[in-house]
Amino acid sequence: MRPKRTGTAIVAVLLPCYNEEITIGKVIADFRDSLPEATIYVYDNNSTDRTAEIADKAGAIVRKEPRQGKGNVIRAMFEDIDADVYIMADGDDTYPAEAAPAMVDKVLDGYDMVIGDRLSSTYFEENKRPFHNFGNRLVRSSINSLFGAHVTDIMTGYRAFSYTFAKTYPVLSHGFEVETEMTIHSLNNNLRLFEMPIQYRDRPQGSVSKLDTVGDGIKVLSTIFRMIREYKPLPFFGGIGLLISVIGLFFTGSVAIEFWRTGMVARFPTLIGAVMLIITGLLCITTGIILDVVARNNRKLFIVECNGFAAFRHVHINSLPSLPGVDRREEVDIKS
Template identity: 55%
Template sequence: MDDLAILIPCYNEGITIGKVVRDCINDTKDLHCKVNIYVYDNNSNDNTVEEALKNGATVRHEYQQGKGNVIRRMFREIDAKCYILIDGDDTYPTEDIPKMYEMVINKNVDMVVGDRLSSSYFEENKRPFHNLGNRLVRGSINTLFKSNIRDIMTGYRAFSYQFVKAYPVLSKGFEIETDMSIFAIENNMAISNMIINYRDRPEGSQSKLNTYSDGFRVLRRIFNLYRDYHPMRFFTIISALLFIIAGIVFVPEVLIPYLKTGLVEKMPTLVVCIFLGIAGIVSWYSGLVLDSVLQKEKREFEFRLQLIREKFNENHIS
C-alpha cells in the first residue's frame, strides 16, 4: 500500500504531463513517505504516454473513454492511505499536495477540495461560459444539498482510503466531480475546502470539456441525485404541484358552477382533476416508500464503512 498515490487522468496532455509529473516529484520529496505517481492514459493519440514514462510516472491505461471511467479504474486498482487527484494540464499548483496530504492523514478529512473559485480562477480562465457554469453548479448544489463546497467542478482533490473504497463510480464523464461532491455531502463525510491558485492552460493545450453538452449533463446529474438522495422532498414537491394545478382548474370550472346550478357542467374537467389528485397521492406515497429505502441504505452504508476500515487495517499491517 502506498502512503500517497498521485492520480493523473490524461487524454492528449503531451504538452504538459511531463512538467506535472516532475513538479509532483519535486514537491513531495520532503514528505518522507512512500509516494507513487500514476498516469492513467485514456486513449491518447499524442505523446502523453512517452512523456509520462520519461519523467518517472507509472503509466496505466483505461480504454473506455471518459473521465469517470478513468477514475473508476484508478479507485479500483490503487490502494493508498491518501490519494491526490490532479489533472495533467498544468493548471493546478502541485506545491499544495503536502498540505492536502497532511489534512487527510492528520485531520481525518475524507475529501479536500482544491478551491479555484475563491482565488484566481475568474481572472485566469478565458472561457466566460465556464465561469457562469461553475457559479451555477456551485449555487445549485449548495442550495439543494445544504452544503458549503466552494468549488464543485475542480479536478484537484485529496481523498482518504475510506472515501475511495466506499464511493461507487457511476458517472462516465466530466460530471464525476459533481457526483463525488454530492456523495460526500450526503454520506456525512468530512469535507474541507483549500484555496489554491489556478492558472489557465498553456498555449497549445486544449480543454476536453464541452461547455454546453457536458454542462447539461452536470445539471441533469444534479437533478437525478437530488431525486435519489431526497425522494421525500422531491416527490412531495411534485405532489403539491399536481394538487395546485387540480385546484386551480377545479374551483372555477367545476366547483363554482356546481354551487350555482347544482350540476357538473364540465364532466371531462372533473375527471382530469380527479386523476391529477390521484397522481398527487401516488407521488407522495412514492416519496414515502423511497425515503424508507434510503434510510435502510444509509444504515447499510455505515456498516460497509466498518468493513472498509478493517480492510485498511489489514493492508496497513501487511
C-alpha cells in the same frame, strides 16, 4: 483522541490524461518535487499524441484505460491502486502541485475528501471562458441550496481522498461530471470534507481544453438531476406531486363553485381530469415518502460499510510483519 501515526503514509498521485503531451512532463516533475515519496500514476485515456511516452520517461507509472471518459479512468484508478492517501489532479498544469502536501496532511488528520478550491482564489481571473464560470456558479448554488451546504468549488478536479473513500465511492459517471457526482455523494452521506483554497492557472499556450461547454454542461446538469432524484426523493417527487395536486384542486374548486351556484355539474370531463390529477399528485408524494425511507436506509448501510471497511484495513495493516529495511509499500506487497 486521535490515534498516533505510525510509519510513513503511502501516497498515490493520480493523473488521468488525454492528449496532454505539452504539460504532462512538467506536472509529473512538480509533483515529484512536492511529494518525493509518492508514487505517480498516469492513466492514458486513448491519447493520440506522446502523452504516455513522455510520462513514462518522466518516471511515472503509466497505464492504459480504453473506456473513454474521465469517470471511467477514475473508476479504474480507485479499483487498481491501494494507498493511504490519493491525490487526484489533471495533467494540464492548471493545479499547483505545491498544495499537495497540505492536502495529504488533512486526509491524515481524518478528512474523507479535501477539495482544492479554485473559485476562492484566481479562477475567475485566469479562466477566460464566461460560460464555464457561469456554469460553476449555477451548479454551486443549486447543490448548496438543496443539501444545505457551503461548498465553494463543486467541480474542481484537484482533490485528495482517504483509502476508505476511494474504495467505497461508487463511480457511476463516465465523463467530466464525475467531480460533481463526488461532491453530491459526499454531502449526501455526511462525509468529512475540507476545502483548501488553491492558486488556479489557465492552460499554457498550445494546450487545448477537452471540455465541451454545452455538451459537458448538459451532462453535469443531468447528473445533478439524477442524483437529486436518487438522494433527495422526497423533495423531488413530493414537489412534483404537490404541484400536480394544486393544479387538480384548482380545477376541482372551479367545478365545485359552479355547482354551488347552479346546482349542476356541467363540466364532467374537467371534474374527472381534476380528480385524476389530485390522485396522481398524491401517488407522487407517496412515492417520494417511500423512496426517502429507502434512501435513508441506504445511507445507514453505507456508513456501516465504511466503518467495517476501515476496521478491516486497520486490522490488516497492523497485522503486517515489521521487516527491517522494507518500507510499508513493500510489506503490503509481500503480505498479499
